[in-house]
Amino acid sequence: MKHINPNDYDRDELWQFPCEICFKVMAIHREGVDMEIAEVVCRHAPNDYSPTSKFSRDGKYVSLSFMVMVETKEQVDALYKDVFTVEGVKMTL
Numbered sequence: 001m002k003h004i005n006p007n008d009y010d011r012d013e014l015w016q017f018p019c020e021i022c023f024k025v026m027a028i029h030r031e032g033v034d035m036e037i038a039e040v041v042c043r044h045a046p047n048d049y050s051p052t053s054k055f056s057r058d059g060k061y062v063s064l065s066f067m068v069m070v071e072t073k074e075q076v077d078a079l080y081k082d083v084f085t086v087e088g089v090k091m092t093l
């Protein structure tokens with residue numbers, strides 16, 4: 001399998017917009033973090049989301065996955081940037 005360096009391709013050529021992506025967020029688990037993240041996602045890609053969630057073995061972290069329809073790379077970039085404004089977000093995929 002060939003490794004693709006994200007700096008070596010243009011998303012406009014690789015992705016065909018509009019498209020659906022799986023947007024994953026890992027955060028420190030606390031009351032309401034899932035709703036705060038869902039609000040951010042809805043601001044950028046309005047929909048009625050039912051994200052899947054998975055807790056870490058010790059319950060300290062939660063992973064949330066959203067299937068999101070995106071129209072442009074700017075929309076994707078803004079979504080990834082804005083979700084880090086939620087307290088406790090550690091990583092996105």
